[in-house]
Amino acid sequence: MFTPRHFAETDLTGLDALIARDAFVTLVTVADGSPAVSHLPVLYRREGESVSLRGHWSRANPQSRHAGPALAIVHGPHAYVSPGWYPDKAERARVPTWNYAVAHLHGELEPSTDPTFLAAVVAGLGECHEEAVGGDWRFNPDDQRETAQLRGIVGFVLHVRRVELSFKLNQNHPDANMRSVADALAGSSREADREIAALMRERLARRERGD
Template sequence: MYTPRHFAETELAGLDRLMARDAFATLVTVADGLPFVSHLPVLYRRDGDTIELRGHWSRANPQWRHTGPALAIVHGPHAYVSPGWYTDKVAQARVPTWNYAVAHLSGTLEVHEEPDFLAAVVADLSERHEAAVGSDWRYEPDNAAHVTQLRGIVGFRLAVTAVELKFKLSQNHPEANVRKAAAALAASPREADREIATLMTERLHRREQGS
């Protein structure tokens, strides 16, 4: 990923934040010299610098046969930034841009077909998401129908060996520009715009603190 120095995020707390916001990843593998992509909910775990993702495919998805190197992309909020918001738009001939936060997680993909692994993934995913939608479905290990459904999926674990975080938040602009753009985005009806505004303001505070 092209990541200018201004936009490189080095704190893994940034990854924690993206995963807490939306644990839905783009999983990229290569087969026969061509990229193959799946979009999947994932379970995220970090212990210090040790990071793993777990999830599952439909057995009909051929990606489950692609063991080895893989890339998971985690998409954060993103927002259009108008040059009209900048204080120096005329003098500097400013142009439109797009601010965003994204994570690339590279590692080794392991495939798991063991019933215990699959059951744990399904149970953990339902525990993670059911309450958020006001429902209460749970995987029941004593329910024969639930156990049978496991035959239709294949599990995976991505042992992450490299993390690249890019938080493009106007860090290459003067403070006045950042404040004006953040204020405009904070007033937007679009939730992602407001999220970007918050991230911009936080990074500006870090700049002021010299961190």
């Protein structure tokens, strides 16, 4: 991922926040010279610098037969930035841009058909998301109708070896520009715009603290 130094981050709490916001990733692999892409909910685990993702495919998905090098893309909020929001727009001939937050997780993909592993992934995903939608479903390992359906999926662990975090939030601009853009986005009706505004204000606070 092309990430100018102004936008690169190494603090993995940024990754924690992106996953907590939306644990639905784009998983990319390559086999026989052709890319394969799946969009999947995942379970995230981080212990210090060690990061892994767990999830599953439909067994019918060709990517379920892939192993080895893989890339998971964690999508964060993004927002259009109008040059009209910059105080120095005229003197610096500012142009439109796009602010965003994203993570690329590079690692080794390990598929699994172990029933215990599959049951844990399905149960974990349910536990993570049912409460958010007001549901009460739980995987029942004693219900043969449910356990039989595990044969239709293939699980995986992505052992993450390298994390790239790109938070493009106008850090290459003067503080006045960042404040003005953050103010404009904070007043937007779009939730993603307001999320970008919050991230920009957080970076401004870091600047003020000298972080």
